[in-house]
Amino acid sequence: MTxxxxxxxxxxxxxARHHAARRQLMDVVDQTxxxxxRLGRSATLALVIGLMVTGxxxxxxxxxxxxTTIPSPSASAAIAPPPGAQSPSGITVNPGQPLTxxxxxxxxxxxxxxxxxxxxxxxLTGSGLYNNVATAQEIVSLSATSPCYLSGYAELKFSSExxxxxxxxxxxxxxxxxxxxxxxxxxxxTNDGSFLFQYTGTQNGATSSCPLETSLSIxxxxxxLTVNVIVxxxxxxxxxxxxxxxxxxxxxxxxxxx
Amino acid sequence: MIFDGxxxxxxxxxxxxxxxxxxxxxxxxxxxxxxNHCFRLTGSWSAAEDLTxxxxxxxxxxxxxxxxxxxxxxxxxxxxANNATRNSERSLRRHRLLxxxxxxxxxxxxxxxxxxxxxxxERRMQLILILVNRLKAREREIIALCDWSDLSYAEAAxxxxxxxxxxxxxxxxxxxxxRSLLDHAMSQNxxxxxxxxDSAKEAHxxx
Numbered sequence: 001m002t003x004x005x006x007x008x009x010x011x012x013x014x015x016a017r018h019h020a021a022r023r024q025l026m027d028v029v030d031q032t033x034x035x036x037x038r039l040g041r042s043a044t045l046a047l048v049i050g051l052m053v054t055g056x057x058x059x060x061x062x063x064x065x066x067x068t069t070i071p072s073p074s075a076s077a078a079i080a081p082p083p084g085a086q087s088p089s090g091i092t093v094n095p096g097q098p099l100t101x102x103x104x105x106x107x108x109x110x111x112x113x114x115x116x117x118x119x120x121x122x123x124l125t126g127s128g129l130y131n132n133v134a135t136a137q138e139i140v141s142l143s144a145t146s147p148c149y150l151s152g153y154a155e156l157k158f159s160s161e162x163x164x165x166x167x168x169x170x171x172x173x174x175x176x177x178x179x180x181x182x183x184x185x186x187x188x189x190t191n192d193g194s195f196l197f198q199y200t201g202t203q204n205g206a207t208s209s210c211p212l213e214t215s216l217s218i219x220x221x222x223x224x225l226t227v228n229v230i231v232x233x234x235x236x237x238x239x240x241x242x243x244x245x246x247x248x249x250x251x252x253x254x255x256x257x258x
Numbered sequence: 259m260i261f262d263g264x265x266x267x268x269x270x271x272x273x274x275x276x277x278x279x280x281x282x283x284x285x286x287x288x289x290x291x292x293x294n295h296c297f298r299l300t301g302s303w304s305a306a307e308d309l310t311x312x313x314x315x316x317x318x319x320x321x322x323x324x325x326x327x328x329x330x331x332x333x334x335x336x337x338x339a340n341n342a343t344r345n346s347e348r349s350l351r352r353h354r355l356l357x358x359x360x361x362x363x364x365x366x367x368x369x370x371x372x373x374x375x376x377x378x379x380e381r382r383m384q385l386i387l388i389l390v391n392r393l394k395a396r397e398r399e400i401i402a403l404c405d406w407s408d409l410s411y412a413e414a415a416x417x418x419x420x421x422x423x424x425x426x427x428x429x430x431x432x433x434x435x436x437r438s439l440l441d442h443a444m445s446q447n448x449x450x451x452x453x454x455x456d457s458a459k460e461a462h463x464x465x
Contacts (some may be wrong), residue, residue, distance in 0.1 A: 013307060014307075030278065
């Protein structure tokens with residue numbers, strides 16, 4: 001018998017775990033499909049609006065106070081740009097881009113419009129435990145259907161399955177990891193932002209009295225913005241104090257590691 | 259939806275257009291291989307379960323970027339598993355809480371799958387990994403792909419994105435290196451002997 005013959009024989013994954021893993025994957029797949037549909041619809045509208053504005057400017061009839069009319073969906077196909085089309089004229093790129101923080105993704109230009117509730121898509125993505133102690137971290141990824149910015153801290157509102165709001169105390173800052181400052185974070189369909197929130201006591205039974213929360217919404221107080229977070233089927237056990245980071249550019253957990 | 263007769267390439271093309279049913283079929287076809295590959299790299303069935311989910315989640319997220327070559331997507335999945343295992347702390351940190359919220363298998367399914375046998379597997383694999391982990395990472399990976407997961411040279415070359423000739427030479431060197439480590443360990447009455455003694459004892463216990 002050789003050394004390599006000692007390798008244990010292949011096994012099937014335990015049935016329940018196999019089904020659970022498959023179910024989780026399908027939840028993510030379904031959620032992605034819905035997000036893509038929303039992004040595709042919004043991107044089409046944004047493209048149509050952008051082309052209309054550009055066309056109007058070229059004709060010299062653009063007025064900043066003129067409300068934009070959204071054409072019917074059937075009209076959008078007719079004015080789709082040809083393959084290889086260049087960006088509309090009138091967009092300037094600042095050659096001297098400001099330096100981004102270490103590890104932060106580069107953003108071509110900072111958006112000048114504050115995000116509204118209808119712009120932002122928030123998704124619960126990363127999660128984990130800090131040093132295997134009973135402190136859980138979650139990352140909420142942020143993107144937007146049209147370029148805009150967010151700044152500051154998010155206020156979180158957790159709701160149980162019955163729709164009851166779970167009482168929590170949200171503390172700005174104070175989370176474990178790299179200290180991060182407040183800045184304007186540009187969001188679009190290709191530029192992500194995120195924030196991290198952290199709470200204690202999910203793994204050791206200390207929160208057994210916490211209700212199971214199945215939905216989460218965020219509010220950015222100084223921007224009058226409220227968004228429901230896509231939680232990807234994840235339930236949370238949060239009660240007591242929640243520490244949140246400021247909103248930052250990028251959504252990798254590495255951005256939060258000191 | 260029935261996918262009988264459709265190749266992995268056909269299914270992956272459908273996955274690229276966000277077809278979840280095609281992705282589920284690929285999971286059914288290859289999750290066992292990925293699961294066992296992860297186990298052989300970590301020595302833990304539990305970690306292998308989590309890493310299998312990580313691998314398929316990454317596959318789904320990269321569905322627009324990856325074009326598979328050949329008939330099977332398995333080589334690429336195992337390459338993703340190599341990377342996920344190498345960065346397992348980072349990978350699992352991002353997914354652990356999400357995965358921890360999955361329903362765990364109940365006692366009946368654990369017994370059904372032989373929890374005692376699995377513990378024996380882990381003990382033996384961890385002894386083996388004490389020795390194998392002294393190899394360079396690229397040597398470990400080539401042995402895991404070719405000797406443990408039975409990929410062909412061409413499939414391993416595809417998985418690692420290296421020429422077939424490099425696969426052959428790297429595998430040869432890895433086996434030689436492992437053999438020398440084994441000889442050294444045996445001469446020092448260490449891990450390798452423990453493994454041999456362990457299997458001899460097991461054979462005696464069951465005889």
